[in-house]
Amino acid sequence: MKYSTLPFVLAMIVASIMTFPLSAVADSGESADDERKLTILLSGNLDGDFAHVDCREDDGHRGLYWAQMVAYHDALNAVAAHTGLSAPVALNAGNSIFPGALGRYLTHGQSRGAQLAEIMGALPLEVHGIGARELTVPRPALVDFAEAMKEEHGIDVQAANLRCQAEAGTSALCDRIASADDEEPFRIVERDGLQIAITTVIAEEVGPSLASSQMEGFEIVSPAERLPEVVEEMRSRADLVIVQYQAPSSQAALLAYELAGKVEGIDLLVSSRLLDGAEADPESKADTDAPTPGGRMATVTANSTGTPIVSADSGTRSVINVELDLVHHHAEGDSEWKIRSLHPYRVRVDDLIEREATKKMLVAQIEDFCNDWGDPISEHAQLATPLEMEDMQQFILNIM
Numbered sequence: 001m002k003y004s005t006l007p008f009v010l011a012m013i014v015a016s017i018m019t020f021p022l023s024a025v026a027d028s029g030e031s032a033d034d035e036r037k038l039t040i041l042l043s044g045n046l047d048g049d050f051a052h053v054d055c056r057e058d059d060g061h062r063g064l065y066w067a068q069m070v071a072y073h074d075a076l077n078a079v080a081a082h083t084g085l086s087a088p089v090a091l092n093a094g095n096s097i098f099p100g101a102l103g104r105y106l107t108h109g110q111s112r113g114a115q116l117a118e119i120m121g122a123l124p125l126e127v128h129g130i131g132a133r134e135l136t137v138p139r140p141a142l143v144d145f146a147e148a149m150k151e152e153h154g155i156d157v158q159a160a161n162l163r164c165q166a167e168a169g170t171s172a173l174c175d176r177i178a179s180a181d182d183e184e185p186f187r188i189v190e191r192d193g194l195q196i197a198i199t200t201v202i203a204e205e206v207g208p209s210l211a212s213s214q215m216e217g218f219e220i221v222s223p224a225e226r227l228p229e230v231v232e233e234m235r236s237r238a239d240l241v242i243v244q245y246q247a248p249s250s251q252a253a254l255l256a257y258e259l260a261g262k263v264e265g266i267d268l269l270v271s272s273r274l275l276d277g278a279e280a281d282p283e284s285k286a287d288t289d290a291p292t293p294g295g296r297m298a299t300v301t302a303n304s305t306g307t308p309i310v311s312a313d314s315g316t317r318s319v320i321n322v323e324l325d326l327v328h329h330h331a332e333g334d335s336e337w338k339i340r341s342l343h344p345y346r347v348r349v350d351d352l353i354e355r356e357a358t359k360k361m362l363v364a365q366i367e368d369f370c371n372d373w374g375d376p377i378s379e380h381a382q383l384a385t386p387l388e389m390e391d392m393q394q395f396i397l398n399i400m
Contacts, residue, residue, distance in 0.1 A: 035328070038191060038194065040091060041319055042314055043123065044272055045312070046095070046096040049316045050100065050119055051102055055370035065317055066119060067362055068349035073090060073319075093312035096120070112138075113143070113145030116141075125155045126189050128155055131272065143172045157176065157178070158178040158179075160180060161180050162179045162180055164219075165218070184233070187199075195239045196238060197237060201227060204222055206247070212390070228264070239336070242269075243268070244271075245272065248273065249272075274298075274309070318346050319346075
């Protein structure tokens with residue numbers, strides 16, 4: 001069964017309120033005030049593809065994916081306003097601003113990342129994680145992006161285990177992100193009295209996939225070494241602890257499971273590059289032009305800690321909607337919130353009407369891109385010096 005349309009998902013959310021299993025709470029002797037529902041909205045691994053850009057087409061595009069994701073968030077907010085549910089908590093685990101055509105365009109020239117932040121900031125994210133894709137962005141553009149996200153949109157950019165070496169010129173970026181050098185590399189948000197602490201870490205295995213120039217001045221501290229101290233502080237100040245984890249696709253499932261099993265105290269691990277188990281059409285897996293069908297996704301639980309793991313891999317044409325049922329336990333003087341059950345769904349946004357303001361923003365950037373597209377730099381341009389292999393690879397990527 002596929003849950004692929006917005007009306008179905010909204011109806012599902014409303015129906016869940018009416019059918020919440022109060023008997024379980026009553027049997028445990030807990031009051032109605034000891035239960036809560038929370039929606040986590042995930043949008044990760046966009047790879048800079050905020051829209052399908054093709055300057056050979058009349059209007060330069062076919063899909064304005066990011067404007068549709070923003071519209072879905074608006075719809076969830078509308079449901080919350082009319083039903084008493086908490087407003088959704090929107091997160092992004094990273095790998096989102098590069099190297100798609102529009103993402104690449106907005107990290108060069110005068111904009112240098114600030115206009116990219118305008119696009120990302122249209123969706124009121126609480127946190128934007130740094131992944132391998134972000135680290136491939138030219139350093140000045142990434143600095144501008146992180147600064148604009150924080151100062152203009154109030155969105156934290158995080159890499160809680162990324163350590164900076166000031167002498168290597170990384171201080172400008174580390175002054176603008178929540179990194180391993182911060183005393184508080186996490187964010188706390190509130191939903192109807194519930195305090196939620198959120199942090200983001202990068203797998204050590206991300207480093208070797210990057211060029212030496214991209215990692216210059218950075219050290220990725222082992223997440224398993226960094227997180228225990230961070231999570232302990234998060235637990236002391238919040239009711240719920242969420243950790244986002246950015247890992248290479250070939251190892252993501254194994255690495256996420258290992259991390260969830262090593263670090264105590266994480267209520268929910270949101271991991272990039274995981275596969276979900278809702279595919280009804282096996283051929284769609286091999287068809288890169290076919291969006292992933294919507295539906296219930298697989299949830300993995302680490303045996304040693306009980307930490308549930310869900311996928312942050314929404315891609316460009318979907319969002320991931322995680323519905324949490326929370327219960328407040330009182331036992332022997334101890335009081336804490338626990339996730340009683342969680343239900344992650346991949347929701348297709350293709351059929352949604354885009355938020356108008358975000359649509360106009362995307363179309364304007366696409367028009368600028370297409371106006372510049374194909375223009376020769378110079379009729380007689382020559383290389384000033386021979387290219388090293390690493391620079392040649394970057395040059396080819398720019399052309400692609």
